[in-house]
Amino acid sequence: MEIKVLEGVFDANEIVAKENRGILDKSGTYMVNMMASPGAGKTSLIVKTLEGLSGDLKSVVIEGDIAGKVDAERVSDTGTEAIQINTGGSCHLEAKQVNTALANLSLEGIGLAIVENVGNLVCPAEFKLGEDLKVMILSAAEGDDKPLKYPLMFSESDVLIVNKIDLIPYTNFNLEKLKETVIKMNPGVTIFEVSCTNGDGISEWVEWLKKRIKG
């Protein structure tokens, strides 16, 4: 019985995700779904990405949080339009919520929509939103054993961004070990190493994204 309910939820979600895909294709908007643990640096990376892309294309950001609007305010401060979804207790975004957000945005001339999912390494990996690219961020401070404990997120993501690499010297984080583990689980993954604090690696990620959007 319980499994049937879950299948229903996923099936219903997929129908709306396809609808989102249609809306985005019509306006020529590329959509990125950003997922990570709380405090891995999703908002910081989004802000850095927007700064890096600002001369090239117009973006919007869809912020998903249980409560509050601190992230939307941080994005809005960069001059980019942001819309906040409060999930009211739910630990992930679903396609339906993104659908509502898309209906409330003017997508004409918008090249990129970035969705910041709820901070969680579990359920966001299970719900398609209609995105072109699934990006997960891992903070180096979280440790290199995370792929073994949250396998779906690491194997579902197209891109893994290892953030806070400036903290590596003060931890026992082993970057080579992490990359080896992730590539075994997900051979097609593209990995970037960045620090939103000192800017290291950001331009490599932004240039790569730019090519993907145009490609």
Added chain:
Amino acid sequence: MEIKVLEGVFDANEIVAKENRGILDKSGTYMVNMMASPGAGKTSLIVKTLEGLSGDLKSVVIEGDIAGKVDAERVSDTGTEAIQINTGGSCHLEAKQVNTALANLSLEGIGLAIVENVGNLVCPAEFKLGEDLKVMILSAAEGDDKPLKYPLMFSESDVLIVNKIDLIPYTNFNLEKLKETVIKMNPGVTIFEVSCTNGDGISEWVEWLKKRIKG
């Protein structure tokens, strides 16, 4: 309809949580529910806590993870009995799973059972397990804005342990600001500041816990 299903889930969970409470009361076992984001240091803190308590009382650990058994192995290496629950995709532990674990442990003479919940700041806060104490761990590397984004976890916890305080000098984490925010949301909370890496603050937490267990 959806809300009714959720209420059903919570009600059913509460019945089993009370059953767990009865089992623990019978054997005189104190139970701690440890919750945190992925990579905040739950397992490290559990290991340090077990070391600190080793001369005083016998403990068991119930490990909750989506997949794998790396945490149970780390605990087992300390000589403490550990049992691993794999939630098979679910982002939190429920009382039922802890009930099964308790049935598979010999609780006679066990003073403390530590439950390591799935790494997640959202749903674990909603499911009672029958615990005496809800402890949440926040890694300083996650940032001081987390209470505003995950309010239920911060307001439901009896204890907040700020871990990785050795990393604070390399981040913009403001400990006073964090404490102010959390105390406003949850005036009864007890806060500890620790580093599992260099051992700072661990003995204060262990001594406090010892008193709570005996009290």
